[in-house]
Amino acid sequence: MNPGPIIGSMVGAALLGGALFGVSQQVGAAQERLRKGVTVVDQPKVAVADDAEADYCTPKFKEVLQRVLHACGLVSGQRRGCKPADVQRLAAISDEEFNELFAPLEKRGGVVMFADGSDKLDEDATKLVDELWENRRGARYFFVVARASKTGTRKFNQALSHRRANSVKFRIEDHFNEPDLDKKVGLLWLGYDFAQLGKAYCSWNVSKPGKGCNVEAINRSAFISWVDCRL
């Protein structure tokens, strides 16, 4: 008798059976791993895209801006802008400390200068507003901090600085088709009550460089800048 067919059949059955068992086991093991899933610890942490966060975003800076954002309407959407008394109260810091917070924005921002008693943006001012607005990069909020010089009454200068802040905002509104502008632009108008600028600010990126800048002139202005902080 030839044992070949029997041995061949047994080998075939063993190999096929083993293959089927192996396949079933392998798939089952993978299924079990799939069911358990990859644990959180095993998963590599992937950052999520967010607004820019520059080095100057110190906790104090962010704290002050956060308060301003909430109180001046950018987050809550209830009101638009902050007047001097609000800013002083919300910032809860001195004039010098307030200005110091913005010092790191020297290169990022600029000072839009206005004529005496005027809230009109001239050609240079308009150009500076456009340039700075277009240079947004990863920033989320654009701050406009308008001031007035000490010529005239407090009430007049508060209103004037308010109009100056609005002039910047209107320029952006009219020229750039920016959706949700109110959620991006924060307006602060200080009159001459709070955080007046010193002459040193004449060396910043001003709209009228080298044109008779002094303490009075530098405060007839609106400091504007994108702020690269996750607020």
Add this chain to the structure above:
Amino acid sequence: MGKPIARGAAAIALCGAVLGLVFSAFSTIDYTAHLDRQLHAVRCSFIPGAGGGADEVAQNACQAALYSAFSAVLRDRVWGGIPISLFAIGAFSFFAAFATYLLVSGPRAPRRASQFLALAGWSPVVVSIVMAVISATQLGSFCKTCVGTYVASLLVAIGGTLAWWHDRQRARRGPAATGDDGEPAAAPPLQKLGPASLIPTWLATLGLFAVAPALVYHESVPSYAKHVEGCGKLESTADPKKALIHITPAGAKQPVFMVVDPLCATCGAFHQRLVTEGIFDQLDTTLVLFPLDSECNWNLTTPMHPGACAVSEAVLCAEGRALQVLEWGYEEYEALLAAGKGKDGDKRVIAAIEKRWPTLKECMGSKEVRMRLDEMVRFTVTNKLPVATPQLFVGPTRLCDEDSDIGLPYALRKLAPALAKR
């Protein structure tokens, strides 16, 4: 002399079958491991089961083969498809059993057996030739495990042919051969031919062996339906400033958002996969450039892909040729990344772009194109997307990273039933 040759031929076929069985088993194990939707190492060696070691080229060849569209069938119906190595396992199991039968039976086996082995033994070689041509023309590399299987197939075919040749020789000599003394030689009696029905019976058995592992696999593979939709959605597809790039081929029917970095190797491989699978031309693609380069992407503090911002600007400047420039970036990513490293890296990348695409010189670096690129990165911020590329959103639904290789056809079929595999 006859018996050793016949048994030797059977032994060669048996060796080939066992070798093929081992190679295909390891291939299957590697493939099946991926069913958990995670990344796994791939064995890649002429020594069955051994890892590829530090040979990166060999490793890449095996990974390319495993992730290719040719490694499995029914890929749009079963997650990952049914690996073709399963059919090889079944077939080599059969040939191992058949060769054992011949080896043990020796001259007692019917002559039909060697005829069958000579005929059927070439079938793995035919498949191997087809796969080798695909490797050469489509993948551009040969994986060692695959080559091992090709060699095993050849051994089975050689063993079968040798057995058949020996049988033919004996049949020709026949019992009439004479000795030196003029009397009939004492040759062993010629084997029986056996009934003709043996061959279709063995062929059917071979077919049964070949498909059985695939059937078991198909029945036991888990369901992935709930997994493919669990990786998030786009919160907003709004593009108020029209910053995003639209690529709409003539046959496009499925809107997708694709977040890519032109110097990311994975993006290039993913793009190539979509093209090879015939999927890309069916996509109405909205392209979001997300260069992993801190030069323009504030989500990074150091450049992961230096020069990617410059290439992204080139893609934006190219307008109607955006896809061509993007594909050029994918092809040249190694050279461009090398150029982008170190001091003045950006200048070198820009020079390379201007050399290849001189008409883009005026546009690159302009305020408008930089603002548009900012808008693209901001799109990822609005949608809180991971800082990673590539990302594909089929409609608003994100294709899971785990589904971007062997599970791609299945996941796309689930997410976009309109996408028909060509």
